[in-house]
Amino acid sequence: MTEIRIDRNLCNGCGQCIEACPFGAIRLDSEDRAEILDNCTFCCSCVDACPQNAIEIEADPVVKTVNLEDYSGIWVFAEHKDGQLRQVVYELLGEARKLAEDHHIPRVTAFLVGSDAKTFAPLLIGYGADRVLSVPLIAEHDGNEEAVCAAAAPIISKYHPEIILIGATAFGRSCAPRLASRLKTGLTADCTALAIDKESGLLRQTRPAFGGNLMATIICPNHRPQMATVRPHVFKPAAFDGKRQGEVLTEEISPLQHLAVRLLKTIKNPEGAINISDAEIIVTAGKGMGGAKNIPLVEELAALLGGAVGSTRPLVDAGIMPYNKQIGQTGKTVGPKIYLACGVSGAIQHLAGMSSAETIIAINNDPDAPIFSIAHYGIVADAPDTVRELIALLK
Amino acid sequence: MMKIIVCTKQVPATNEVKMDPVTNTIIREGVEAICNPFDTYAVEEALRIKEKQGAHITAISMGIPTVAPMLKEVVALGVDEAVLLTDRKFAGADTLATAYTLAKGIGKIGDFDLVICGKQATDGDTAQVGPSLAETLSIPHLTDVGEIKELNSKTIVCRRMTDDGYDELEMDLPCLITVTKEINTPRLPSILGIKKAQKYKVHKFNANICEENDIHIGLSGSPTQVVKTFIPTSAVECQFLKIKALADKLRELSNIEEEGN
Numbered sequence: 001m002t003e004i005r006i007d008r009n010l011c012n013g014c015g016q017c018i019e020a021c022p023f024g025a026i027r028l029d030s031e032d033r034a035e036i037l038d039n040c041t042f043c044c045s046c047v048d049a050c051p052q053n054a055i056e057i058e059a060d061p062v063v064k065t066v067n068l069e070d071y072s073g074i075w076v077f078a079e080h081k082d083g084q085l086r087q088v089v090y091e092l093l094g095e096a097r098k099l100a101e102d103h104h105i106p107r108v109t110a111f112l113v114g115s116d117a118k119t120f121a122p123l124l125i126g127y128g129a130d131r132v133l134s135v136p137l138i139a140e141h142d143g144n145e146e147a148v149c150a151a152a153a154p155i156i157s158k159y160h161p162e163i164i165l166i167g168a169t170a171f172g173r174s175c176a177p178r179l180a181s182r183l184k185t186g187l188t189a190d191c192t193a194l195a196i197d198k199e200s201g202l203l204r205q206t207r208p209a210f211g212g213n214l215m216a217t218i219i220c221p222n223h224r225p226q227m228a229t230v231r232p233h234v235f236k237p238a239a240f241d242g243k244r245q246g247e248v249l250t251e252e253i254s255p256l257q258h259l260a261v262r263l264l265k266t267i268k269n270p271e272g273a274i275n276i277s278d279a280e281i282i283v284t285a286g287k288g289m290g291g292a293k294n295i296p297l298v299e300e301l302a303a304l305l306g307g308a309v310g311s312t313r314p315l316v317d318a319g320i321m322p323y324n325k326q327i328g329q330t331g332k333t334v335g336p337k338i339y340l341a342c343g344v345s346g347a348i349q350h351l352a353g354m355s356s357a358e359t360i361i362a363i364n365n366d367p368d369a370p371i372f373s374i375a376h377y378g379i380v381a382d383a384p385d386t387v388r389e390l391i392a393l394l395k
Numbered sequence: 396m397m398k399i400i401v402c403t404k405q406v407p408a409t410n411e412v413k414m415d416p417v418t419n420t421i422i423r424e425g426v427e428a429i430c431n432p433f434d435t436y437a438v439e440e441a442l443r444i445k446e447k448q449g450a451h452i453t454a455i456s457m458g459i460p461t462v463a464p465m466l467k468e469v470v471a472l473g474v475d476e477a478v479l480l481t482d483r484k485f486a487g488a489d490t491l492a493t494a495y496t497l498a499k500g501i502g503k504i505g506d507f508d509l510v511i512c513g514k515q516a517t518d519g520d521t522a523q524v525g526p527s528l529a530e531t532l533s534i535p536h537l538t539d540v541g542e543i544k545e546l547n548s549k550t551i552v553c554r555r556m557t558d559d560g561y562d563e564l565e566m567d568l569p570c571l572i573t574v575t576k577e578i579n580t581p582r583l584p585s586i587l588g589i590k591k592a593q594k595y596k597v598h599k600f601n602a603n604i605c606e607e608n609d610i611h612i613g614l615s616g617s618p619t620q621v622v623k624t625f626i627p628t629s630a631v632e633c634q635f636l637k638i639k640a641l642a643d644k645l646r647e648l649s650n651i652e653e654e655g656n
Contacts, residue, residue: 002487002614022624024407024426038459042487042614043621059614081559145526146535170558174538177526181491186618189490189521208627209519210407216624223618260535260570264552265563277558281649305649323541323577324556329517330432330576338648352520355627359648361641362633378633379641386638393642 002042003058006034010054020049022214043216071224073107074100075133075161077152078124079172080112081143085120087278088167090237092230093128095194096165097238103196107131109161113148115139118250125246128238132248133159138255145175146261151253153182158251161225163203165194168229168333169277176229186220187227190333192234192356203228211329211352232277233335234356269324274308276325281307281338284327284354285315288343288364288383292320297387298342304394310334312350328353343383346371363387397450397548398507399441402497402528403434403469405462406518430465433513436574439581441511442473444546451475453507455500457485457493463597471584471592478504482601487614490519494527495611499604501532509551510571514539525573535570541577 013032025040034046034055047055076092078085089110096108110129112120114137121132135155141147156164156179166172168190180187193206197219203226206217220226269275276282283302285295295309302309311321313328327334329349339357344350346362346369354360355374362375363386372378379386408427430438441452454469456462457480466477480500488496501507510532515522522538529536537555544563545552552565553572566572584592605612636644 020624038461038483038486040486043624045621045624048623086558149530170539170556173522174526174536177490177494177523178530178536180523181494181527181530184491184618186489186491187523187527188619189519189523204622211517211520212627214624215627216621218619219622220618221620260567261537262565263562264565266557266560267554267563268560275559305645307649323575324560329520338645340645360631361645372633374631375633376631377641377644378635379638380635381638389638390642390645393639394646 004036004040004042005056005058006036007054007056008033010052012052014051016049016051017046017055020045022210066222066224068222068224071160071162072105073109073161074105074163074165075109075111075156075225076129077164077166077172077176078110078112078120079167079169080114080116080120083116083119085123086167086169086232088169088172088230088232089124090127091232091235092165092167093124094238095230095235097128099163099194099196103201105162105196109133109159111152111155111164113137113151114142118248121246121248123240125244126240126242128244130246132246133251134249135251135253140263141255141259143171144259144261144263145171145178146259147256148175149179149182150256152179154253155251156183156225164225164227166227166229168231172229176227180227183225183227185223185225185227187229188218188220189229191228191230194228194230202226208352211349212355213348213352231333231335231356233337233358276308276310276327276332276334279308279334279336281305281340282310282327282334282336282354282357283307283340283342284310284312284344285321285342286312286344286383287314288345289387290343290384294384294387295320297384297391301340301342301387301391301394304391305338305340307336307338307340310354312344312347341371341375342387344371345369346374397444397448397509397546398505399444399450399452400501400504400507400510401434401437401441401452401454401469401474402510402512402524403438403454403456403465404431404513404516405429405456405458405465406431406516428461428465430468431513431516431518433515433517433574433576435513435581436576436578437511437513438469438472438474439579440543440574442582443579444509444543445473448546453478453504455480455497455504457481457488457496457500460599463599466597467592467595468584470595470597471588472582473588476598477595478598478600480600480604484602484613487617488612489617489619490521490523490527491618492612492614492616493524494531495616496605497524497528498531500600503600503604508548508568509546510534510569512571512573514573514575522573525571529571532571535566536572537564537566537570538573540572540574543572543578
């Protein structure tokens, strides 16, 4: 069993560990010595923070389940739907290419599971894959977590990739935990930064937690593959190079006889409506837009900019906007190039869902609104009037 | 009768999380611990199924002993039994070890038809434990469920949110779903419920539900390790613009967009 111990002779009660603990699991006891409480999760933040080196964690000896040497290369899970690759696939290929080149990793493989998989090979190679490995599925099994896991797991076990990157799309975040559990390896959710440690060669996966208030860097030292889902729009795709050469491989698997989950019907967002998870530009309405009557203004501005409409939670709770437009901790997480917040105050739960946007522009009549603390550009003015004027100026 | 398991987690009431402006750390003192908001939708959905067609509901949670009062709160709402998995040996679990431990706890509880989890917990935000638990229990799952359209003794029909809209799917029982806030509006407890819960004793399971020296629990069962935590700093200085300048900026930024593609 893992133990955490404080050397009472070394501890001088400075309290730096208490500040460093993200879980509030340390206090000073009656003799002014640090005391670890039951809600400690062994995150080790205190160990690094202690200037006295008085905190020691003794972990159980790690049981190495795999021979780490057997694993090599980076795989990118090439999610696709309706004959199109997800945008995040290009971003992951760009990042995988960079990691591979900086650290002499032998190969970037695009891993395709699905019925029309082969058609994507030239695109995947042009955007950075050295190899395309596809596992064909029958059409009814496309996008089915069970079928995709059943096809992917044996192929991953056969090829031993060191790293697998998966887009943190709705499907990716549903499928990846299932796959990682089947492979009995670690998975880091919704990463916003990746790096490879020069000494250990381990993938350092950084992700927001506590609604974006805390960033955590996570490693997976003794299990393989090292798996991560990666937030869309965080990384840039490489430029397409039609001359790149790559290998194309196909692995056949026998399809599942019975699917426990069966798709009955797909209800798509209305034609022309850009979905906020993919949008490059998002115009978001907050309470400051003055209710349902002014939503058409936000829609018009979004249409002019070629963007999607987002919403804060109060408008969804009031029934003014649908839930699938809600951005924030209890809604969707987005990372567009431009985020235009109209009458959005910037509650911490909202910021959690959009703070990774590239350029944030805020319109709010309160100069002290928290949204301005993360905005790059701002206007302190009445939101509906400003949106109306912007529409006139942009037309 | 249908047997439902609801997974719950105690989290800090995040809307009260404040940053200390001097030390730039999260102020945790006096932060109330609550039931993860998404799990309240999971509990409510189980209660609605119980009211509509009859069901026996067991709530399960893994955590420190002080999580027991949170489980009493869900009993006050109408949940039949509550189980707390609590042992120092469970501490430090990542999502894989958490799913494994929950699966062991559920195994001890017995047969079930449906497991309902919240979409994600508001502290870790991983959304991984639900699907991972389904895999560990060898049952199918659906995430982001916003509506249960049909439920009988053999199958469930759900509507789930996707990146492009919604899917309607049918799934065989036993299975697991994770739910979003779209699914319902949670109720408040009744006086009668609160009185019943006061007398209720939460079942506590320790590491004896696992094999002796089980390496799949706690820190040793966790492939992932947190090596660093830090407070993100925003070095952004907001530049305040006049409306004309803002329109130009928007034109410039969105044009760059078009050329870039």
